[in-house]
Amino acid sequence: MRITPVLFLLYFVLFPSTVSARQVTPTVAYIYSVFSRLASNDTFMLPAGTYYLSSRAQLSDLVNVAVISRDGPGKAVIIGTTPASNAESIVFEKCSTVSIIGIEIRQSGDNILKFGGCTNVLVKDCYIHNASNQGDCIKATQHGADNTMTSNITIQGCIIHSPGHTSSTEFEECFDMMYTRNALITDCWFFLTDTGGNQLSYPKGGCEDIIYERCLFGPQSTIAWDPAVGGGVASVTSGFNVERETIRSCVFFDCHSGAVGSFGSKDFWIYNNTFINCAHRTDRSPQYLGIIHVKHGGGAAANSENFYIYNNAFYNNQQKNVYIFCTQGVTALNVNHDYNAYYNTGSILTTVDYNPATEGNRVTANPYAAGAPDIPALPNVTISSHTWAQLDSLKKLIIRQCRTAAGASVIDHGTAANATPYPDVTADIEGLSSPYNNVYDIGAYEYDPSVTVEQNPPAAQTPGIAVWPNPFNPVVTIAVNGQRPTGKGTTLCSLYDARGKLVKKVFAIRAGSGAYLTWDATGMASGVYTIRTVIDNMSYSKRIILTR
Structure with a gap:
């Protein structure tokens, strides 16, 4: 065998x-x-x-x-x-x-x-x-x-x-x-x-x-x-x-x-x-x-x-x-x-x-x-x-x-894999159990309505900063929403510790209506940090918490 x-x-x-x-x-x-x-x-x-x-x-x-x-x-x-x-x-x-x-x-x-x-x-x-x-x-x-x-x-x-x-x-x-x-x-x-x-x-x-x-x-x-x-x-x-x-x-x-x-x-x-x-x-x-x-x-x-x-x-x-x-x-x-x-x-x-x-x-x-x-x-x-x-x-x-949109016609429209010696798909690319409701979806994703929206990145609708997860350890993802492309299409964010000391300057890469970056805080002390950026001459900030 x-x-x-x-x-x-x-x-x-x-x-x-x-x-x-x-x-x-x-x-x-x-x-x-x-x-x-x-x-x-x-x-x-x-x-x-x-x-x-x-x-x-x-x-x-x-x-x-x-x-x-x-x-x-x-x-x-x-x-x-x-x-x-x-x-x-x-x-x-x-x-x-x-x-x-x-x-x-x-x-x-x-x-x-x-x-x-x-x-x-x-x-x-x-x-x-x-x-x-x-x-x-x-x-x-x-x-x-x-x-x-x-x-x-x-x-x-x-x-x-x-x-x-x-x-x-x-x-x-x-x-x-x-x-x-x-x-x-x-x-x-x-x-x-x-x-x-x-x-x-x-x-x-x-x-x-x-x-x-x-x-x-x-x-x-x-x-x-x-x-x-x-x-x-x-x-x-x-x-x-x-x-x-x-x-x-x-x-x-x-x-x-x-x-x-x-x-x-x-x-x-x-x-x-x-x-x-x-x-x-x-x-x-x-x-x-x-x-x-x-x-x-x-x-x-x-x-x-x-x-x-x-x-x-x-x-x-x-x-x-x-x-x-x-x-x-x-x-x-x-x-x-x-x-x-x-x-x-x-x-x-x-x-x-x-x-x-x-x-x-x-x-x-x-x-x-x-x-x-x-x-x-x-x-x-x-x-x-x-x-x-x-x-x-x-x-x-x-x-x-790249996740399938809710209500898309690919949901519940698939079939069990035919003529394969390997087991059927038991989990989608994100690890969600597959199939949901005993019917496979089409594509790499299995739509499950019980998955909360918090598992998605924050929506990029109005200008500002969104982060996830928060608190974090040791990597946080930061979304800068509403930034107009300038220069090479990057967005500058500054990170400060609780005393207001500049810790790091990082650049986010534009994607659609927003920009995204990650910060690896390995080696940094736990506590409260502040992210600041400027969008259309307006200053925005967001507090994040590093836990250990």
């Missing part, structure tokens, strides 16, 4: 590998030497601070090893190898039961974090970003010496962006999988900055049983040319490049070159996702890319087969003509689709493989009623500009802003 990655996630929850025989805590900032000497059953516990790797750090043939940020997600930061080194940063080869929890790892001369032929891997609540050259942020692959596949890997609650690139046509991925079996990627955010990048995540090379659920994908780099989440392209000599891949309860936004790619794959389940403004690039070949795009993967299987596409909301308000599903020089066999929602202010293009009009249970109304999702613009995220907590707060804000 095949065990799905969900069961391995339960294994980590019920029997955490972090209970080890020896705890190792670094006493110096340069940790290469102590890291390289870790043994089986060791926990490498890093207090809050910044640490450095002077060389490629590899652990091989270990059992039950953990690397943990002692003081919470993102508090321990590891700066990897330099771009000039062309060296990977952290590598595990043929290890079993590996846990990486709460660490920020940034910069590398190649792959930042690599697993070769490992089994039972958990990467949780990590912030992994800014690889260099031909490096991926995370790479899971086979062991080079004996071709042992990596298996049973869970990536949970991570924020991953900015893989390496060597030219305008060669880019790596945020999470790349080759020869990997049983992978669960859940509650993560993958995105690219405009400095480069192509795909966000990419299983290939004979991968099997891959599940993405409750993830946020986007934005892509504006120079990306392939779909955000691919499946294929690797020269496997027999069979398919990927078999049994599932994407469910995810949100894709601003994935210009498409959301999902199938390049020589078999058995692909795409259900209960929300796609917002994807696949409207018009300067690539073919001129109109599909939200789901099928092409040759370079392996033994040119064609892809067995697609199950249900309960998805396809939304575009960019006045672009978009294919929902299209092929490029190959054939897509056995394409099944129904119970999807389609809204496009341009035209929805059809092919012989996919015509939304053939769906007897389709919805053609706006899932946001008469409006549009008010998605905050991505701030200028650089290698050291943001913490895990700040980006995690922004991730949650984006997810909230």
Whole structure:
């Protein structure tokens, strides 16, 4: 019987590998030497601070090893190898039961974090970003010496962006999988900055049983040319490049070159996702890319087969003509689709493989009623500009802003997933129980009238400042409403302590009628703080309370 990655996630929850025989805590900032000497059953516990790797750090043939940020997600930061080194940063080869929890790892001369032929891997609540050259942020692959596949890997609650690139046509991925079996990627955010990048995540090379659920994908780099989440392209000599891949309860936004790619794959389940403004690039070949795009993967299987596409909301308000599903020089066999929602202010293009009009249970109304999702613009995220907590707060804000409008026709109009070996969706992207009222909604959200409006960001109606949560610990999200765009479209807020001393100046990024920012108050004393800003020559303030 095949065990799905969900069961391995339960294994980590019920029997955490972090209970080890020896705890190792670094006493110096340069940790290469102590890291390289870790043994089986060791926990490498890093207090809050910044640490450095002077060389490629590899652990091989270990059992039950953990690397943990002692003081919470993102508090321990590891700066990897330099771009000039062309060296990977952290590598595990043929290890079993590996846990990486709460660490920020940034910069590398190649792959930042690599697993070769490992089994039972958990990467949780990590912030992994800014690889260099031909490096991926995370790479899971086979062991080079004996071709042992990596298996049973869970990536949970991570924020991953900015893989390496060597030219305008060669880019790596945020999470790349080759020869990997049983992978669960859940509650993560993958995105690219405009400095480069192509795909966000990419299983290939004979991968099997891959599940993405409750993830946020986007934005892509504006120079990306392939779909955000691919499946294929690797020269496997027999069979398919990927078999049994599932994407469910995810949100894709601003994935210009498409959301999902199938390049020589078999058995692909795409259900209960929300796609917002994807696949409207018009300067690539073919001129109109599909939200789901099928092409040759370079392996033994040119064609892809067995697609199950249900309960998805396809939304575009960019006045672009978009294919929902299209092929490029190959054939897509056995394409099944129904119970999807389609809204496009341009035209929805059809092919012989996919015509939304053939769906007897389709919805053609706006899932946001008469409006549009008010998605905050991505701030200028650089290698050291943001913490895990700040980006995690922004991730949650984006997810909230993409929520289905009350009364939308996608509510209670879905169906149970058809012909899938995996369990049905039990929770939407926000963790709400699904289905509500025994009927699935269309899209990544399950509307539940018992959810109070306080779980949404404050409405941006009249000029002023709104915050949530309040009290907070340690991150607060701040909305500045009614600010007119000036300069580069940013809004300045000043934060003062109870004595009126200026603590920090922060900038909010405009989004629609308001502007949003997060403040991570780690290291600040608990108490009352005041936020002040100026809107149209009028001063506004708001008191917030930091608790411990």
